[in-house]
Amino acid sequence: MRVRVLPRETAAAVITSAVSAMGWAVAAATIVLTVPVLVETLAERDRLDDLPLPVLLLAVVLGGVVAVALRPRRWVVLAYLAVAGLATVGYEVVLLADDPGIIETSPYVVNRPTLALVLVGIPATRALIGIAWSFLGLCVAVVVGIVAARIVEQPYHPGFGPLMVFLLSTVAYLTLAAVQLRIRRRVPNFDELEAETRALAHGEDLSRRTTAVVHDTLLNDLAVVMNAPDRLEPHQAERLLDDLETLRGADWISTSAAADAPGEDQAELRNDFARLASEFQWKGLSLHFTGDRRADYRVTSEVSAALLAATRASLENVVRHSGSTSAEVEIIAAPGTITVMITDQGSGFDPGSVAADRLGLRGSIVDRMAAVGGNAKIWSAPGEGTSIVITAPSDEEALT
Incomplete structure (x- = not known):
């Protein structure tokens, strides 16, 4: 049985993004674990009356981490760095204003929220991108410390926490990139x-x-x-x-x-895809069709029209946006379904950054297939190509 996998570059981008996902989890845990340490420290210094406001500001930072984890978009991360940065300034000012000595005895309590600023990035398609976002977080953490020190008119004590987190994040990204490079050299491109x-x-x-x-x-x-x-x-x-x-x-x-076709319905669908290949050949796109010749590809006329239209829209996107001159179209028949997988090795894009009012992906592909009981899924990343999997229901009556 053949195992179907995403293109190598797309799969590598998914794996690299795991470092960012791990960072979100560690950042959230860091903020949560700061609370009991903060309570203990303020209790020892007889400052429990000051506890509510720092805890509230920590909650703001934690909420930002959760927002980034649920919606990992560039603008969300930038908004998080701004809001969480201001909250961290307030947190440090509250702790230092009436008790400057706390930075000497408990610097980890004062600087702990800045670690979350360094850990949060975006799902990176490449190691250098992930490192760049971590460095931006480090810069924000440094600015936060300087601003808080100026407000309370105290010397700036940066601590080594944010820098160590940045270095560990960098090592993680570079290690994963080295593993991927080694795999590319040893494992053939299937x-x-x-x-x-x-x-x-x-x-x-x-x-x-x-x-x-x-x-x-x-x-x-x-x-x-x-x-x-x-x-x-x-x-x-x-x-x-x-x-x-x-x-x-x-x-x-x-x-x-x-x-080899079992009936006229299957032959008609094959002919439609053949005409589609000819149509895009004139547009400068070379298509490589694959599929099991013995499989049954019979569908209703409504599903066939939607399937062909969604495939055509996908290929139009390849021609207009990918910069690639070739694409692979694989037709897969399974009991009750027919799946078309369109893959190109072009420039790719971030599906999450596509505006909701853009009808190319949503209207021409996703909604069109949903209307006939099918679905469409899109995998892509900048510089890593695109894979679109379109699934449609087969004609159950025709198959029986």
């Missing part, structure tokens, strides 16, 4: 190997069919001409013209695929 295998198989199949057609037409016609009298009989001339038309039309190239 997508490329499979494409080469299909190309070889297609060439062998075309060679066999070409030999058969030449034997059935050209060689037989030469034998007729050589053995015929000076003038050809009308039926002989008609046969030669028919064979010539067969070779000129080149319908025989897809004859073997049509012969």
Whole structure:
């Protein structure tokens, strides 16, 4: 059984993003664990009356971490750094205003919220991007400490916590990037190997069919001409013209695929995809179709129209936005469903950054398939290509 996987670069982006996800969890845990330490420290210094406001400000920082984890977008992270930075300034000012000595005896309590500023980033597609966001968080943490020290008119004590967190985050990103690089060097690109295998198989199949057609037409016609009298009989001339038309039309190239079709419905869907390939070839996009020839691809006319339209919209996006000149379209038949997977190795994009009023992905693909009982999922990242999986229900009545 064949195991279907995302393209290598897309999968690598997903794995690298795990470092950011781990950072969110550690940041949240850091804020939560600061509360009992804060209570203990203020109790020892007989300042429990000052406790509510610092706890409230810690809650603001924690809420920001949760917001970033639920909606990891660039603007959300930037808003978090701004709001959480202000909350951290207030937190440090409250602790230092009437008790400057607390920074000497308990610096970890004062600087603890700044660790969360360094840990929170975005799902990074590459190690350098993740490191850059961590560095931005470190810069915000430093500015927070300087501003709080100026407000209370005390010397700035940065502490080593934020810097250590940044270094650990950097090591994590670079280690993961090194592992991925090592894997790329040792493990072959199975997508490329499979494409080469299909190309070889297609060439062998075309060679066999070409030999058969030449034997059935050209060689037989030469034998007729050589053995015929000076003038050809009308039926002989008609046969030669028919064979010539067969070779000129080149319908025989897809004859073997049509012969395997279980019915006219399947043949019609195959022909629709063939016409789609021809249409985009004129637009400069080379399509590589794959699929099990023995599978049943029969669907209702409504589902077929939606499936083809969603596929066409996906390919239009490849032509307009990806910068790629080729794409792979795999058609997968399973009991009760038909799935079309469109993959390109183009520039990619962040699906979460697409505005809600843009109809390309939502209206032409996702909503269109939902209307016929199907669905569409999109995986992409900047610089890592795009994979779109479109699933449609098959015609249950036709299959029985």
